[in-house]
Amino acid sequence: MREIEAKTITGAVKKLCIDANYYLNDEVLEAFRSYKEKEESPVAVDILSQLEENARISQEGQFPLCQDTGFAVFFVELGSEVTIKGGTLPDAINEGVRQGYSEGYLRKSIVSDPLERKNTGDNTPAIIHLEIVPGDKLKITILPKGGGSENMSEVRMLKPADGAKGVIDFVLERVSKAGPNPCPPIVVGVGIGGTFETAAFVAKKALLRPLKSKNPKPHLAAIEEELLEKINQMGIGPQGFGGRCTALAVLVEAFPCHIASLPAAVNIECHSHRHKEVVL
Amino acid sequence: MAEAKLTTPLTDKDVESLNIGDKVLITGSILVGRDSAHKRLIDLLDAGKPLPVDLKGQLIYYAGPSPARPGNPVGSAGPTTSGRMDPYAPRLLALGLKGMIGKGSRSAEVIEACKKHKAVYLAAVGGAAALIAKSVKNAEVVAYPELGPEALRLMEVEDFPAVVINDTRGNDLYVEGRAKYQK
Ligand code: SF4
Numbered sequence: 001m002r003e004i005e006a007k008t009i010t011g012a013v014k015k016l017c018i019d020a021n022y023y024l025n026d027e028v029l030e031a032f033r034s035y036k037e038k039e040e041s042p043v044a045v046d047i048l049s050q051l052e053e054n055a056r057i058s059q060e061g062q063f064p065l066c067q068d069t070g071f072a073v074f075f076v077e078l079g080s081e082v083t084i085k086g087g088t089l090p091d092a093i094n095e096g097v098r099q100g101y102s103e104g105y106l107r108k109s110i111v112s113d114p115l116e117r118k119n120t121g122d123n124t125p126a127i128i129h130l131e132i133v134p135g136d137k138l139k140i141t142i143l144p145k146g147g148g149s150e151n152m153s154e155v156r157m158l159k160p161a162d163g164a165k166g167v168i169d170f171v172l173e174r175v176s177k178a179g180p181n182p183c184p185p186i187v188v189g190v191g192i193g194g195t196f197e198t199a200a201f202v203a204k205k206a207l208l209r210p211l212k213s214k215n216p217k218p219h220l221a222a223i224e225e226e227l228l229e230k231i232n233q234m235g236i237g238p239q240g241f242g243g244r245c246t247a248l249a250v251l252v253e254a255f256p257c258h259i260a261s262l263p264a265a266v267n268i269e270c271h272s273h274r275h276k277e278v279v280l
Numbered sequence: 281m282a283e284a285k286l287t288t289p290l291t292d293k294d295v296e297s298l299n300i301g302d303k304v305l306i307t308g309s310i311l312v313g314r315d316s317a318h319k320r321l322i323d324l325l326d327a328g329k330p331l332p333v334d335l336k337g338q339l340i341y342y343a344g345p346s347p348a349r350p351g352n353p354v355g356s357a358g359p360t361t362s363g364r365m366d367p368y369a370p371r372l373l374a375l376g377l378k379g380m381i382g383k384g385s386r387s388a389e390v391i392e393a394c395k396k397h398k399a400v401y402l403a404a405v406g407g408a409a410a411l412i413a414k415s416v417k418n419a420e421v422v423a424y425p426e427l428g429p430e431a432l433r434l435m436e437v438e439d440f441p442a443v444v445i446n447d448t449r450g451n452d453l454y455v456e457g458r459a460k461y462q463k
């Protein structure tokens with residue numbers, strides 16, 4: 001067994017919270033650049049330039065990319081040969097969030113009860129998705145999720161007979177209705193299959209894939225391609241002001257499901273597509 | 281698409297000259313408030329009590345900035361989704377509010393209220409929050425400090441960038457901009 005100190009985890013999580021909110025990943029900047037070349041609307045090109053400028057200012061470290069520094073969502077892969085010393089994994093992660101959101105001047109956006117709505121003051125609790133994997137490593141990925149884009153997401157229980165077309169129509173309907181609200185250009189995570197909650201989880205996890213990647217299964221890659229093309233024909237454009245660049249990527253993932261079911265989930269992510277990972 | 285400079289407080293004439301798609305640069309003081317602050321303002325109106333701020337000629341910015349680092353007036357300060365303020369907006373417009381700044385579509389009622397009371401809805405670039413913060417020169421909490429990021433603030437801005445989405449004639453850039461590029 002390999003031992004990892006809880007405080008090592010806390011320190012790493014604190015850094016992840018800060019880095020994710022200040023340093024936009026290169027793949028997003030690259031996507032802005034390539035869409036600027038393809039964009040037909042001058043207003044849209046101007047918006048994409050502003051987003052590049054925003055990332056540059058943020059990188060100087062004074063201001064986070066977006067004021068909504070999100071719900072701190074974590075995907076954790078814990079090696080079965082790892083034990084954690086001096087505390088529990090959830091406590092260590094939550095302490096890292098507490099420290100990162102305070103020391104990084106990040107906004108505290110979590111209320112303790114969805115109806116009473118009192119702010120917890122330190123952006124905890126984090127959402128932690130834990131997976132036990134073989135090996136002696138601990139991999140922690142953060143995806144701070146803003147409210148504006150999360151609110152435009154949806155899970156729907158389709159019928160197996162709806163098939164690929166049903167899924168495609170559902171995603172197009174969702175993105176069209178979302179319009180300017182989720183801060184386009186967006187990244188669209190799609191989860192197909194599993195149970196009600198698994199579809200949503202798979203859609204969110206799909207957002208971690210590289211923007212340029214394709215699903216290795218040809219029938220799913222074909223759906224990704226069709227969706228991206230159709231979404232970018234909608235005309236919504238950056239910020240919804242009109243243009244070609246509505247989505248930077250569509251990432252589809254599937255999971256086995258029940259003979260009676262076809263759950264589908266769309267998790268919408270904004271251009272402030274922040275995620276960072278660390279392996280301990 | 282024209283570019284216009286706006287200085288608050290605004291008059292009917294100021295807002296009537298704006299068309300959808302116009303880029304505006306705002307200078308002066310603007311109110312900043314979102315969900316909870318709106319609910320409290322409406323509760324006061326319902327109770328027949330005075331508001332903590334005068335809305336005449338004002339612009340309200342739907343935002344909840346991130347905490348300021350020492351030496352900065354605010355942290356990042358981009359817009360939040362305006363639709364959540366739709367149920368409250370017409371009553372504030374009736375009291376002389378001249379405009380709202382946010383992101384995302386407004387309801388038919390809000391667009392109608394903009395026509396009736398001569399007001400505009402502007403969008404700031406959602407997620408360009410670090411860039412927008414550069415135009416904020418000063419910020420102070422004027423009410424409800426206990427709401428944290430949701431407190432009601434007054435912000436001094438200089439050349440704060442926004443785009444006209446709904447003008448005083450019922451036009452909507454989100455509808456027209458999209459139609460233009462739809463295939
Ligand atoms: S949707 Fe994203 S970019 Fe827009 S305000 Fe929310 S976190 Fe920021």
